[in-house]
Amino acid sequence: DIQMTQSPSTLSASVGDRVTITCRASQSVGMFLAWYQQKPGKAPKLLIFQASNLESGVPSRFSGSGSGTEFTLTINSLQPDDFATYYCQQSNSYSWTFGQGTKVEIK
């Protein structure tokens, strides 16, 4: 299976900060990379699909980039509603896999 590794595992930031989360794949996944936001007790929410495409209704402060084995999720001007856990997920292989998650905490 393709392993997905996110960094950092936890990130402390303030409202208004620019935040970057990295996701690395153990082998190339092309552009088949999605990002999700999850809040406690809730289902995940799709933010980005195919590495850089913003899902409908998601604020434009979220953006994704990368290809192959290295990807980033950037949140410009962090808002109070953005404190959550973020996951990457690949779908290039027969078996999809998620990263372990990155928790964005209030500094």
Place this chain on the structure above:
Amino acid sequence: QVQLVQSGAEVKKPGASVKVSCKASSNIFMSYGVAWVRQAPEQGLEWMGWLSDYNGKTNYAQKFQGRVTMTTDKSTNTAYMEVRSLKSDDTAVYYCGRGRVGAIDYWGQGTLVAVSS
């Protein structure tokens, strides 16, 4: 408004089976597929498998091969996932979702399955 509504929480004994349902408000699975993901307490997301609505083909994560069956009933827009031979570490919230372009764009609310003797 697209909704996926999952069945209620279950408590099972080790060795038992559980079948979770996921009812869609419309035929949103058509031409796409259904993915199932689980999340153990205080843990991350774990992909379990996928069923293509287009051709009925299933892909299961290797660790669940032989123990999980995913199906759909197109007449009721309902997807099902059965897990057999439950163990305590199968305790988790199980989510269904619509798979589109390699991502899951609509999610159910989750179903807690607790396995305890």
